Amino acid sequence: xxxxxxLLLFLGLAASIVLAIASRAFYVWEDPxxxxxxxxxxxxxCGGCGYAGCAASAxxxxxxKAPVNACVVAPFETAQAIGEIMGQKVEERExxxxxxxCSYGVGMADPIFHYNGATDCQAAVMLYGGSKLCPIGCIGLxxxxxACQFGALSIGDDNLPxxxxxxxxxxxxxxxxxxKHIITLTSATRRIVNEYVTDECTAPCMRACPTGIDIHGYxxxxxxxxxxxxxxxxxxxxxxxxxxxxxxxxxxxxxCRRNLVDQPVAIDxxxxxxxxxxxxxxxxxxxxxxxxxxxxxxxxxGGSEGLTAAYYLARLGYxxxxxxxxxxxxxxxxxxxxxxxxxxxxxxxxxxxxLDMGVEAKTNMVMGRDFTMAGLLREGYDAVLLTSGxxxxxxxxxxDHQKFDSxxxxxxxxxxxxxxxAKGESIDPGRHAVIVHNGVKALELAxxxxxxxxxxxxxxxxxxxxxxxxxxxxxxxxxxxGIEVSPASMVAAMGGISDRLVRIAIEPIKPVSxxxxxxxxxxxxxLIVSSARLPELVFVHADGxxxxxxxxxxxxxxxSFHTFPNGRENGIFASSEPGRISDASAVVKSILSGRxxxxxxxxxxxxxxxxPIENLVCEADYVLNITEVHDVxxxxxxxxxxxxxxxxxxxxxxxxxxxxxxxxxAARKEAERCLQCGLICYEKTGVKESEKKDA
Amino acid sequence: xEYIVLIISAILIKNILLAEYLGNCPFLGTSKRMDTAVGMxxxxxxxxxxxTAVTYWVQYxxxxxxxxxxxxxxxxxxxxxxxVQFVEMFLRKFAPPLYQALGIFLPLITTNxxxxxxxxxxxxxxxxxxEAIVFAIASASGFTLALILLAGIRERLEISDVPKALRxxxxxxxxAGLMSLAFFGFVGVDGSLKALLQN
Numbered sequence: 011x012x013x014x015x016x017l018l019l020f021l022g023l024a025a026s027i028v029l030a031i032a033s034r035a036f037y038v039w040e041d042p043x044x045x046x047x048x049x050x051x052x053x054x055x056c057g058g059c060g061y062a063g064c065a066a067s068a069x070x071x072x073x074x075k076a077p078v079n080a081c082v083v084a085p086f087e088t089a090q091a092i093g094e095i096m097g098q099k100v101e102e103r104e105x106x107x108x109x110x111x112c113s114y115g116v117g118m119a120d121p122i123f124h125y126n127g128a129t130d131c132q133a134a135v136m137l138y139g140g141s142k143l144c145p146i147g148c149i150g151l152x153x154x155x156x157a158c159q160f161g162a163l164s165i166g167d168d169n170l171p172x173x174x175x176x177x178x179x180x181x182x183x184x185x186x187x188x189x190k191h192i193i194t195l196t197s198a199t200r201r202i203v204n205e206y207v208t209d210e211c212t213a214p215c216m217r218a219c220p221t222g223i224d225i226h227g228y229x230x231x232x233x234x235x236x237x238x239x240x241x242x243x244x245x246x247x248x249x250x251x252x253x254x255x256x257x258x259x260x261x262x263x264x265x266c267r268r269n270l271v272d273q274p275v276a277i278d279x280x281x282x283x284x285x286x287x288x289x290x291x292x293x294x295x296x297x298x299x300x301x302x303x304x305x306x307x308x309x310x311x312g313g314s315e316g317l318t319a320a321y322y323l324a325r326l327g328y329x330x331x332x333x334x335x336x337x338x339x340x341x342x343x344x345x346x347x348x349x350x351x352x353x354x355x356x357x358x359x360x361x362x363x364x365l366d367m368g369v370e371a372k373t374n375m376v377m378g379r380d381f382t383m384a385g386l387l388r389e390g391y392d393a394v395l396l397t398s399g400x401x402x403x404x405x406x407x408x409x410d411h412q413k414f415d416s417x418x419x420x421x422x423x424x425x426x427x428x429x430x431x432a433k434g435e436s437i438d439p440g441r442h443a444v445i446v447h448n449g450v451k452a453l454e455l456a457x458x459x460x461x462x463x464x465x466x467x468x469x470x471x472x473x474x475x476x477x478x479x480x481x482x483x484x485x486x487x488x489x490x491x492g493i494e495v496s497p498a499s500m501v502a503a504m505g506g507i508s509d510r511l512v513r514i515a516i517e518p519i520k521p522v523s524x525x526x527x528x529x530x531x532x533x534x535x536x537l538i539v540s541s542a543r544l545p546e547l548v549f550v551h552a553d554g555x556x557x558x559x560x561x562x563x564x565x566x567x568x569x570s571f572h573t574f575p576n577g578r579e580n581g582i583f584a585s586s587e588p589g590r591i592s593d594a595s596a597v598v599k600s601i602l603s604g605r606x607x608x609x610x611x612x613x614x615x616x617x618x619x620x621x622p623i624e625n626l627v628c629e630a631d632y633v634l635n636i637t638e639v640h641d642v643x644x645x646x647x648x649x650x651x652x653x654x655x656x657x658x659x660x661x662x663x664x665x666x667x668x669x670x671x672x673x674x675x676a677a678r679k680e681a682e683r684c685l686q687c688g689l690i691c692y693e694k695t696g697v698k699e700s701e702k703k704d705a
Numbered sequence: 706x707e708y709i710v711l712i713i714s715a716i717l718i719k720n721i722l723l724a725e726y727l728g729n730c731p732f733l734g735t736s737k738r739m740d741t742a743v744g745m746x747x748x749x750x751x752x753x754x755x756x757t758a759v760t761y762w763v764q765y766x767x768x769x770x771x772x773x774x775x776x777x778x779x780x781x782x783x784x785x786x787x788x789v790q791f792v793e794m795f796l797r798k799f800a801p802p803l804y805q806a807l808g809i810f811l812p813l814i815t816t817n818x819x820x821x822x823x824x825x826x827x828x829x830x831x832x833x834x835x836e837a838i839v840f841a842i843a844s845a846s847g848f849t850l851a852l853i854l855l856a857g858i859r860e861r862l863e864i865s866d867v868p869k870a871l872r873x874x875x876x877x878x879x880x881a882g883l884m885s886l887a888f889f890g891f892v893g894v895d896g897s898l899k900a901l902l903q904n
Contacts (some may be wrong), residue, residue: 014773021767021780025787032791036798130864158861 043072046095050088051081056159058082058181079103083160083179107182108163108173109196111211112148114691117168119147135189135225144690145634146209148192149563157187198298200248202322204279205607213687214635215626216275218265221602223247225277232280232681237287242297244281245629248601249321249367250314250360253290253343255282255671256352258598267687270639273647275684276672282351283359285506287581294363300327305615308333308391310377313341314597315399315546317364318604319611323538324368326612331391332371333381339371342400342594377417383549384508384563393611397604400594417544420511421504421647424455424540439464440535442513446470446501446583447540450479455538456493468532469495472519474498500581502529505566512535517581546570546592546603548583548610569620570610635690636658641694648672648680706902708839715843721819722851723885725826728819732852733877735810745812746849748810749840753820755792757841758783760824776841781824783815789815796894819848836850853882 048068055063081090093100095687125141131153150169162177195238266274312334320330456467462547503515552564593599683693830843
């Protein structure tokens with residue numbers, strides 16, 4: 011007994027002595043910061059931060075390789091506590107959440123076969139890409155649910171994943187698990203800067219809407235009576251819902267699938283109903299606003315484009331200031347459109363909503379007289395946006411109030427020069443002139459420039475050499491004259507000092523590869539473009555930071571929008587896409603321009619690059635669609651209630667003092683008419699046609 | 706020759722998981738994913754070999770001379786637990802990559818009955834020291850084999866339509882039982898093998 015006890019005591023003692031020595035001898039120094047940070051991290055090992063697990067993440071944070079708020083799961087307080095350890099200030103991080111884009115599950119969508127294999131989406135996709143007719147539809151086997159460690163996902167009764175937003179931490183595990191990219195990680199900010207592409211589920215109305223409002227989204231919210239949610243959805247893409255409700259030409263309604271059955275859904279009146287509802291509450295529903303990032307942006311022009319750009323910049327965390335030449339904001343909306351069509355209280359309501367978001371406005375500020383672009387940069391603005399919209403931006407009033415000149419000296423339209431030449435006036439092209447034009451007129455102008463003292467002229471054409479007029483082909487002769495032709499290229503950026511153009515960047519229209527962009531910087535004194543007006547321009551400091559103004563302010567422009575060229579033009583003088591050049595033909599188009607400008611500024615300051623968008627939805631691209639609908643019972647479009655006038659109410663219809671909107675009952679009823687379309691799915695409301703025939 | 710029979714017997718015929726029914730906890734606990742199963746298997750090979758060597762020495766140099774053979778179980782537990790701790794510290798200092806790969810499994814093995822069982826079996830079968838070491842390596846390899854096989858099956862089960870009541874551990878146990886039945890088919894192979902080798 012004693013021997014046994016002693017033996018165990020001895021063994022225990024021996025083991026503890028060995029371990030004690032070992033713990034000293036084999037001691038490995040660990041950064042106490044790593045331990046402290048690892049303690050604070052949630053320990054879920056979800057990988058949302060991009061590291062293998064919480065321990066790896068803690069090491070990366072302690073080493074300064076990862077930001078202190080790298081963890082997507084931990085609340086803001088944790089990031090703050092980690093920030094204290096690391097001695098860093100923490101910026102609040104925008105919450106991210108999962109977003110499912112498919113709304114017709116297996117069972118509701120049209121199938122091509124019945125799948126009875128392994129219950130795993132990856133496995134199901136291997137068989138003809140899934141059992142649905144729609145190539146991008148949700149397979150509903152729940153690979154995302156299995157991937158979620160936080161129990162935030164479940165497969166609902168309609169075979170579609172349901173995100174529980176209270177539990178979702180935005181780690182992105184489901185995004186990796188989904189073979190169809192149905193689930194994406196998004197945030198309020200990303201919803202704003204998002205553009206639709208051909209391989210995502212979009213309804214015809216959304217694709218037709220110039221600014222891309224999630225139309226069936228807000229109509230669904232009206233159905234459920236969630237008007238504030240509906241307004242939130244509209245304001246992701248359009249900050250002027252009331253104005254649009256009055257004067258939008260509503261191209262969405264032309265593309266509504268209800269046209270195949272009866273009349274389109276009253277999409278625009280429904281938007282008006284929501285905006286009326288907002289106005290009736292007397293306050294503005296301001297959605298998520300990113301924390302201030304202390305970057306100041308100046309916008310020149312306070313019309314719908316400038317207002318929109320300022321609104322989204324404010325929501326993205328910038329501090330925008332609008333400079334408006336006229337005494338009041340609104341531009342064309344206020345000074346051109348008849349008051350009968352757009353009552354001024356409507357305008358004032360929406361403009362106040364934009365100012366409420368944190369936008370500052372200075373009126374009676376004329377460019378050239380009261381301020382210049384370079385002057386604004388010198389004052390400390392990080393970027394200046396030229397958002398003159400429908401008004402001409404190429405000429406400004408000089409301080410002597412007598413003469414007009416270009417807002418950027420050295421940049422002119424071809425017309426300016428041709429008119430001057432026709433009048434017999436002298437022109438000053440500087441030493442090196444650059445002409446952007448495809449036609450023979452460019453050669454004529456180039457020779458005039460050479461006669462007027464230019465040493466060299468470069469002609470930039472969008473077309474490749476073999477598609478240009480014959481006169482361009484003899485490059486040898488042209489170069490002996492001093493004319494260089496740069497075919498199939500574009501002006502990607504301009505740079506200058508103070509208010510003068512100094513250099514331009516030329517890129518080939520079609521990039522050699524996605525990653526390799528061949529940019530050629532050239533000195534240029536004059537840039538002559540063939541478009542009628544200057545494009546929407548964004549000016550930033552040339553080296554990313556304000557310089558000493560002794561040598562003048564160095565600036566450069568950034569691209570305001572970028573798609574991969576599929577037969578269309580690129581570069582800052584390309585004309586086809588809003589965002590590059592403003593389209594004042596409808597308010598909703600200049601809203602798109604404004605939003606894309608805000609997007610460009612945001613991308614420039616966050617990623618540093620204006621990233622191209624492939625497969626952008628636009629009229630030219632092929633998008634999967636259907637040409638007929640079945641099993642939908644016709645129902646009549648709701649009309650606004652007639653005015654409460656005596657006598658013949660039809661006359662009141664023709665010239666109403668104020669055009670009436672839908673009331674709540676009518677709006678809810680109209681919302682029911684929406685087919686909630688997807689790419690090829692839609693709500694089948696009526697009796698099945700086959701059954702109808704039997705009856 | 707005898708070693709070949711010993712190895713085949715330990716891996717296939719008297720598989721420590723499927724025939725001896727030791728170490729069921731890690732068998733079900735770490736067989737959900739293939740990479741975990743591989744990590745656990747390698748850790749068990751490593752620890753089981755060292756533990757058998759050390760406990761062999763404790764049995765024959767400490768317990769037996771003192772006539773305290775009946776303390777085998779408690780002494781072995783003590784020794785193995787201390788050993789695993791020691792090995793963990795050692796690896797951390799001198800072989801960080803190995804520690805990264807096996808580190809999180811080592812504490813799991815501290816009180817593993819498969820390790821203890823192998824150590825005791827060696828003594829009970831009165832094996833020589835080299836036999837005991839070979840037996841330990843072979844047993845652990847058998848453990849790894851069974852674990853990896855089950856992990857493969859369970860990864861398939863994840864995407865199969867399993868009745869709701871049986872999902873998870875329940876179907877895992879059924880699979881382990883079926884595997885055990887399959888391995889039962891190896892019984893008698895050692896006898897024939899022995900005869901074959903002797904001729």
